[in-house]
Amino acid sequence: MDYADSDTSPHASAGEEEGAASWQTDLSRAPAATKIVIAGGFGVGKTTFVGSVSEITPLRTEAVMTSAGEGVDDPAEVPGKSTTTVAMDFGRITLEADLVLYLFGTPGQKRFWFMWDDLVRGAIGAVVMVDTRRLTDCFPALDYFESGGLPYVVAVNHFEGTPRHEAEAVREALALAPDVPVLIMDARQRISVVETLLTLVGRALEVSPGLPGAPSVRAGHGVNPA
Numbered sequence: 001m002d003y004a005d006s007d008t009s010p011h012a013s014a015g016e017e018e019g020a021a022s023w024q025t026d027l028s029r030a031p032a033a034t035k036i037v038i039a040g041g042f043g044v045g046k047t048t049f050v051g052s053v054s055e056i057t058p059l060r061t062e063a064v065m066t067s068a069g070e071g072v073d074d075p076a077e078v079p080g081k082s083t084t085t086v087a088m089d090f091g092r093i094t095l096e097a098d099l100v101l102y103l104f105g106t107p108g109q110k111r112f113w114f115m116w117d118d119l120v121r122g123a124i125g126a127v128v129m130v131d132t133r134r135l136t137d138c139f140p141a142l143d144y145f146e147s148g149g150l151p152y153v154v155a156v157n158h159f160e161g162t163p164r165h166e167a168e169a170v171r172e173a174l175a176l177a178p179d180v181p182v183l184i185m186d187a188r189q190r191i192s193v194v195e196t197l198l199t200l201v202g203r204a205l206e207v208s209p210g211l212p213g214a215p216s217v218r219a220g221h222g223v224n225p226a
C-alpha cells in the first residue's frame, strides 16, 4: 500500500510519465492511511458502526456476557444484546479511493479503560457515539478526548421507537462547544456511518491541517464539517 509522504512535493511527478492519467501521477492523491477511534457507552452501537462500513470482515473480540457481568454491565436498555466487546473492534474503509480509514472500536466498559491510551495513539480523531436514553454514558469518552485534545464528532445513534432529539438539543445537553459537529445517525446504515466518518475527517483537518489525506479531502469531496 502506498502512503502519502508529506515530504514529497505534490507536483513532483505530475504529468511526467507518458500514458498515465494525471491523477495517477499526482502524489497528493496517493492513499493515506489514518486511524480513527469509535468510542461511547456500552451498547450504543460501536460494533454495529464498524460492521456497517468495513471492507474487511471486522475483527471482533466479543465475549458472551455471563452472570459474572451481572451488576457490572447493564444490558437492560439493550434487549437481545448477549455479547460485549472485550478488547476492540477493528475495520477498514476506503473513502474517495485515496483515504483509508482504520476504525478501532473501544471497549465501552470502564474496566477496560486502561487500553484507551494505546488505542488512541496515532489516531486523527474519534467518533463519540451517543444514545440519548443514556446520555451520561458518553461523558467519560468526551472528557477523555477533550482533555487529550483529540478532534471528535458526536454521533447520536438513533434507535427507532425512541424520541428523536435535534442535534442542537444534544449539543446543549452535553455542553459541547459550538464547533464540535453533532450528527443524528443510524449505525446500521452504511451511508449514515460514511457521512459521520467524512464529517470527522473534515473536523480533524480543520483542527490539525497537516494530516495525511488533506490535499484530496480539501479538494472538495463534499466534506462538510458543520
Ligand SMILES: Nc1nc2c(ncn2[C@@H]2O[C@H](COP(=O)(O)OP(=O)(O)O)[C@@H](O)[C@H]2O)c(=O)[nH]1
Pocket: 040, 041, 042, 043, 044, 045, 046, 047, 048, 049, 078, 080, 081, 084, 085, 108, 157, 158, 159, 160, 185, 186, 187, 188
Ligand atoms: N434499533 C437499533 N438497534 C441498533 C442500532 N445500532 C445498534 N443496534 C443494536 O444495539 C445492540 C448494541 O449494539 P453494539 O453495536 O453491539 O453496541 P456496542 O456495545 O457499542 O458495540 C445490538 O444488538 C445492535 O444490533 C440502531 O441504530 N437501531
Ligand SMILES: [Mg+2]
Pocket: 046, 047, 048, 084, 085, 089, 105
Ligand atoms: Mg461492541
